[in-house]
Amino acid sequence: MKKLLAVVAALFALSAYADETLTVGASAVPHAEILEVVKPMLAKDGINLQIKVFNDYIQPNVQLVEKRLDANFFQHQPYLDEFNKGKGTDLVAVAKVHIEPLGAYSSTYTKVDDLPNGATVALPNDPTNEGRALLLLAKGGLITLKNPTNILSTPKDIATNPKELKFRELEAATLPRVLTSIDLALINTNYALAVKLDPTKDALLIEGSDSPYVNILVARPDNRDSIAMQKLVAALHSPEVKQFILEKYQGAVISAF
Known part of the structure; x- marks a missing residue:
């Protein structure tokens, strides 16, 4: 039994x-x-x-x-x-x-050097992805940061901004939808792919394969x-x-x- x-x-x-x-x-x-x-x-x-x-x-x-x-x-x-x-x-x-890899996209410009003075740049508004976006902009030579190793940097932590870029902080999921109304948007790949953007071809700046x-x-x-x-x-x-x-x-x- x-x-x-x-x-x-x-x-x-x-x-x-x-x-x-x-x-x-x-x-x-x-x-x-x-x-x-x-x-x-x-x-x-x-x-x-x-x-x-x-x-x-x-x-x-x-x-x-x-x-x-x-x-x-x-x-x-x-x-x-x-x-x-x-x-x-x-x-x-x-x-x-x-x-x-996080990328920087534009519906108007084909390279970051073409961005005009005072261009509007949209960033993800959550702390880690915003810091990540700013690190990518710094890597691309558009800005410098007070602490280049700070992954939680915000626009207040920008040391130099030669083009006097203006920043809009928006929810990450909305960034593809505002692409036509701003000059540059830092978009997470999952959201980029969802609107048929190809990060390997369409991104003006993109993180390398060594991304943490x-x-x-x-x-x-x-x-x-x-x-x-x-x-x-x-x-x-x-x-x-x-x-x-x-x-x-x-x-x-x-x-x-």
């Missing part, structure tokens, strides 16, 4: 595992597209991957903290660090997946080591995903594994 009960318990546990659902929040491009690649891979292991698409950088972390998500995939480590610090949360990185802003899979401390999460990590680090990133994005997105 004891053996029979043990077998029944084991079968019940296997059935429960086979029905396991993993809900992951993600930006539409490229994060959700990458997750779609691993979805059938996880299904073979009895894991039902549910992908919830977001168009902002706040709710995926909020809903993860509230346990409405099991993980999210949209951000880099500096952004996560700033979120945890500001909100008093303890979300953790589980795996590095890819790099999305690697996009990560993020979870809570209580579930970071779960079997389902580790299987998701293994799938995201698979040769199939590496090949998909290479063929689909042609250098606009670079695998980090």
Whole structure:
């Protein structure tokens, strides 16, 4: 009888595992597209991957903290660090997946040297991406910063601004939509790709492959080591995903594994 009960318990546990659902929040491009690649891979292991698409950088972390998500995939480590610090949360990185080089785009000019004095430049308004954008502008010779190593620089930290550029701080997701009404916009690759901008061809300035802003899979401390999460990590680090990133994005997105 004891053996029979043990077998029944084991079968019940296997059935429960086979029905396991993993809900992951993600930006539409490229994060959700990458997750779609691993979805059938996880299904073979009895894991039902549910992908919830977001168009902002706040709710995926909020809903993860509230346990409405099991993980999210949209951000880099500096952004996560700033979120945890500001909100008093303890979300953790589980795996590095890819790099999305930040780019500077214009619908009017083909090189930054052509920007006129007083040109309007739109920046992402979240602290880490704004600092990242300013570092790229400094690298491109448009400005200098008081502290060139400060990843949280703001326009107040600009030391010299020869072209007297004017800055508008806007939500990252809205930047592609204002491109025709300003001179230059610093746009995250996921939002650039969503409006058919090609970072390798259309960006006037772009981060190199040595960018420290690697996009990560993020979870809570209580579930970071779960079997389902580790299987998701293994799938995201698979040769199939590496090949998909290479063929689909042609250098606009670079695998980090």
